[in-house]
Amino acid sequence: MTDQSGPSTTRRGFMKAGLAAGGAVAAGGAAHAAGDPLITEVQEWAQMTGEGVDATPYGLPIRFEDDVIRRNVPWLTADPISSINFTPIHALDGTITPQGCAFERHHSGAIELSKGDYRLMINGLVDTPLVFTYEDLERFPRESHVYFCECAANSGMEWAGAQLNGAQFTHGMIHNMEYTGIPLRTILEEAGIQTGAKWVYVEGADASSNGRSIPLEKALDDVLVAFKANGEALRKEHGYPVRLVVPGWEGNMWVKWLRRVEVTDAPVESREETSKYTDTLEDGSARKWTWEMDAKSVITSPSPQMPIKHGPGPLVITGLAWSGRGTITRVDVTTDGGKTWQQARMDGLSLNKALHRFYLEIEWDGSEMLLQARAHDSTGYVQPTKEQLREVRGLNSVYHNNGIQTWWVKANGEAENVEIS
Amino acid sequence: MSKFRKLVICTALGSALAAGPALAEKLGLGRPATPDEIAAWNVDVRPDGTGLPEGSGSVEDGEMVFSENCAVCHGEFAEGAGNWPKLAGGMGTLADEDPLKTVGSYWPYLSTTWDYVHRSMPFGNAQSLSADEVYAIVAYILYSNDLVDDDFVLSKENFLDVEMPNAGNFIIDDRLESEAHFWNAEPCMENCKESVEITMRAAVLDVTPEEEGEEEAAAEPAAAEEAAPVETAAAEPAAEEPAAEEMAAVDPELVEKGEKVFKKCKACHQVGEGAKHRTGPILNGVVGRAAGSAEGFKYSGAIEDAGAGGLVWTADALAEFLSNPKGYLKGNKMSFAGLKKEDDQKAVIAYLSTFK
Numbered sequence: 001m002t003d004q005s006g007p008s009t010t011r012r013g014f015m016k017a018g019l020a021a022g023g024a025v026a027a028g029g030a031a032h033a034a035g036d037p038l039i040t041e042v043q044e045w046a047q048m049t050g051e052g053v054d055a056t057p058y059g060l061p062i063r064f065e066d067d068v069i070r071r072n073v074p075w076l077t078a079d080p081i082s083s084i085n086f087t088p089i090h091a092l093d094g095t096i097t098p099q100g101c102a103f104e105r106h107h108s109g110a111i112e113l114s115k116g117d118y119r120l121m122i123n124g125l126v127d128t129p130l131v132f133t134y135e136d137l138e139r140f141p142r143e144s145h146v147y148f149c150e151c152a153a154n155s156g157m158e159w160a161g162a163q164l165n166g167a168q169f170t171h172g173m174i175h176n177m178e179y180t181g182i183p184l185r186t187i188l189e190e191a192g193i194q195t196g197a198k199w200v201y202v203e204g205a206d207a208s209s210n211g212r213s214i215p216l217e218k219a220l221d222d223v224l225v226a227f228k229a230n231g232e233a234l235r236k237e238h239g240y241p242v243r244l245v246v247p248g249w250e251g252n253m254w255v256k257w258l259r260r261v262e263v264t265d266a267p268v269e270s271r272e273e274t275s276k277y278t279d280t281l282e283d284g285s286a287r288k289w290t291w292e293m294d295a296k297s298v299i300t301s302p303s304p305q306m307p308i309k310h311g312p313g314p315l316v317i318t319g320l321a322w323s324g325r326g327t328i329t330r331v332d333v334t335t336d337g338g339k340t341w342q343q344a345r346m347d348g349l350s351l352n353k354a355l356h357r358f359y360l361e362i363e364w365d366g367s368e369m370l371l372q373a374r375a376h377d378s379t380g381y382v383q384p385t386k387e388q389l390r391e392v393r394g395l396n397s398v399y400h401n402n403g404i405q406t407w408w409v410k411a412n413g414e415a416e417n418v419e420i421s
Numbered sequence: 422m423s424k425f426r427k428l429v430i431c432t433a434l435g436s437a438l439a440a441g442p443a444l445a446e447k448l449g450l451g452r453p454a455t456p457d458e459i460a461a462w463n464v465d466v467r468p469d470g471t472g473l474p475e476g477s478g479s480v481e482d483g484e485m486v487f488s489e490n491c492a493v494c495h496g497e498f499a500e501g502a503g504n505w506p507k508l509a510g511g512m513g514t515l516a517d518e519d520p521l522k523t524v525g526s527y528w529p530y531l532s533t534t535w536d537y538v539h540r541s542m543p544f545g546n547a548q549s550l551s552a553d554e555v556y557a558i559v560a561y562i563l564y565s566n567d568l569v570d571d572d573f574v575l576s577k578e579n580f581l582d583v584e585m586p587n588a589g590n591f592i593i594d595d596r597l598e599s600e601a602h603f604w605n606a607e608p609c610m611e612n613c614k615e616s617v618e619i620t621m622r623a624a625v626l627d628v629t630p631e632e633e634g635e636e637e638a639a640a641e642p643a644a645a646e647e648a649a650p651v652e653t654a655a656a657e658p659a660a661e662e663p664a665a666e667e668m669a670a671v672d673p674e675l676v677e678k679g680e681k682v683f684k685k686c687k688a689c690h691q692v693g694e695g696a697k698h699r700t701g702p703i704l705n706g707v708v709g710r711a712a713g714s715a716e717g718f719k720y721s722g723a724i725e726d727a728g729a730g731g732l733v734w735t736a737d738a739l740a741e742f743l744s745n746p747k748g749y750l751k752g753n754k755m756s757f758a759g760l761k762k763e764d765d766q767k768a769v770i771a772y773l774s775t776f777k
Contacts, residue, residue, distance in 0.1 A: 078504035207547035284515030337617030417623035
């Protein structure tokens with residue numbers, strides 16, 4: 001029996017397994033004189049029966065995949081109750097993020113709020129302030145759209161230089177789901193927006209009461225009051241039963257456990273839009289209202305957590321690209337640190353403000369590579385290098401780092417997060 | 422937007438005539454919010470003072486309220502504890518390599534501080550402060566930042582008179598201009614540079630967390646062999662004996678006093694029925710139990726090691742720990758300044774001993 005679980009699939013396990021010694025171990029096709037015993041001998045699973053239906057009424061990934069999980073970086077925050085973890089983007093493919101491993105960000109912990117206890121209030125500059133129950137929301141016309149949600153601090157630790165070794169840690173504050181919900185516009189119209197309205201202020205029901213101001217124009221454009229993701233109810237950690245979806249804009253505005261939308265004539269200037277999520281520039285001044293997430297991309301494999309295990313020969317390079325301003329039109333990939341670039345193959349649908357998967361299939365000669373990807377979006381924006389970003393913003397911005405990422409793939413297949421000239 | 426308004430205005434009954442999108446038609450869902458409901462939730466405070474309730478609080482009162490409710494994480498002088506936010510200091514550092522962004526050095530509006538303290542603090546006990554207490558805490562934070570004198574009293578009336586030093590230092594998103602060169606650039610595809618050097622490596626810094634999958638896989642067989650449960654079972658009876666002794670000698674007055682002292686602990690620790698782990702572990706049964714043994718709580722390595730090494734939270738051990746949490750066990754993550762008074766230590770331990 002061959003058990004593929006555990007250590008052999010993790011980065012460190014791989015390194016320990018001594019693959020450095022040439023890297024030519026082919027996993028499934030080892031040639032035995034008498035043939036592969038997995039084929040020539042009758043295996044247990046081909047003889048005995050497996051689990052019956054209902055063994056797991058709600059299925060979890062098979063145990064061999066138990067290293068594909070959210071991870072956090074404990075030194076980042078004082079306490080996991082007000083913290084963030086990271087989507088294992090290195091190990092996923094396609095574009096949809098399963099809810100169970102989609103990153104979490106809480107300011108006062110993930111609360112349990114039942115549908116029965118849920119209330120949504122619309123107040124402020126409206127004709128009739130209204131209260132809705134969850135059941136009321138289910139009676140509005142609804143829509144489904146795929147959008148990415150990226151924390152403004154994604155890649156934030158990389159502003160000053162290469163820090164964390166893994167696409168999960170450098171770029172994993174992102175997920176991409178199909179949301180079902182009601183256009184916020186519909187709900188605001190139900191209350192009747194009054195003259196003089198310019199903003200909405202949205203807040204959550206948890207103790208942090210995370211609140212953000214959103215221009216009315218955006219609120220009436222594509223913002224959703226969502227209650228389903230990837231076809232099923234939102235998870236507790238993503239704001240069950242109702243969260244706000246603010247397509248293309250920084251994740252902090254996607255208020256979870258949404259309890260109130262206040263129509264106002266001015267922004268509230270809450271903590272999260274003044275002291276946090278503002279970008280400090282080199283001269284000490286700060287940008288605010290930097291809501292749109294700039295176009296960005298990252299190679300998810302190979303990467304530090306996804307070393308090349310198969311040695312030279314056919315190699316699939318793949319990654320994700322996204323833009324808060326529209327669709328991704330093109331991704332360029334370099335294997336030599338930017339001396340030459342080639343266009344990657346864009347896969348699947350090109351969706352507005354959603355993740356887009358790209359592939360570049362090459363014949364790897366087994367020599368070192370410096371891998372980078374560069375995204376282009378439908379507004380003509382081209383993803384800048386980290387150096388180009390620093391020239392404009394300095395080193396202290398913390399948020400909104402969309403610079404080009406470099407992985408140094410060594411001859412033994414291991415990869416490392418580096419910066420290059 | 423004007424088009425939108427027009428649509429809203431014609432919500433009338435007669436619009437069933439397919440005259441354009443049906444989205445302006447009201448569905449009659451929901452119910453009107455009552456004035457009391459709106460008052461309960463509509464508490465945000467804006468830079469122009471909109472939303473501020475009547476009330477006032479002095480720096481002097483603020484010092485006490487802050488010490489009781491905030492200092493555990495933010496330090497007695499708002500200077501911050503551990504990895505928790507620093508609220509004071511950092512003036513003139515914003516252009517430095519490592520800027521210190523505090524209420525004094527960074528926050529542009531005082532209303533933000535009032536609003537946030539009132540709605541979201543203290544951590545673990547939000548919305549428990551009165552308006553006067555919030556005014557007092559905000560006054561104390563201003564004082565800690567040298568922005569007001571020690572006899573200052575903050576009130577709804579003088580709120581807008583306070584000037585925040587960094588108010589004028591924010592600009593609205595200007596990426597479309599300042600970063601215009603990122604648009605419509607046709608990037609180089611061939612012969613883009615002569616040479617490439619690696620200038621920085623993450624592995625050298627080595628701050629990436631270990632992968633848990635590996636550790637878990639290694640831990641699994643041990644659990645299956647039931648070695649672990651036997652160990653805990655052995656530790657528990659031994660630990661319970663001293664607890665029984667303590668219980669016999671509990672003084673009701675001391676317990677009552679301890680309950681008051683425990684307020685300082687409440688932001689992070691719960692006791693009693695239905696208690697849950699918060700920032701700190703549940704403290705039911707803590708007196709007399711092995712250190713680091715509350716099930717389901719992620720302890721620091723320091724506490725775990727001490728527990729494994731045989732440390733039991735006897736009244737004496739707890740008193741010593743509480744008198745100087747940082748010094749007692751290096752590397753433990755309880756960011757609490759400690760209880761200096763022996764009476765307070767005794768009282769809170771007596772109080773805790775009533776929770777089995």
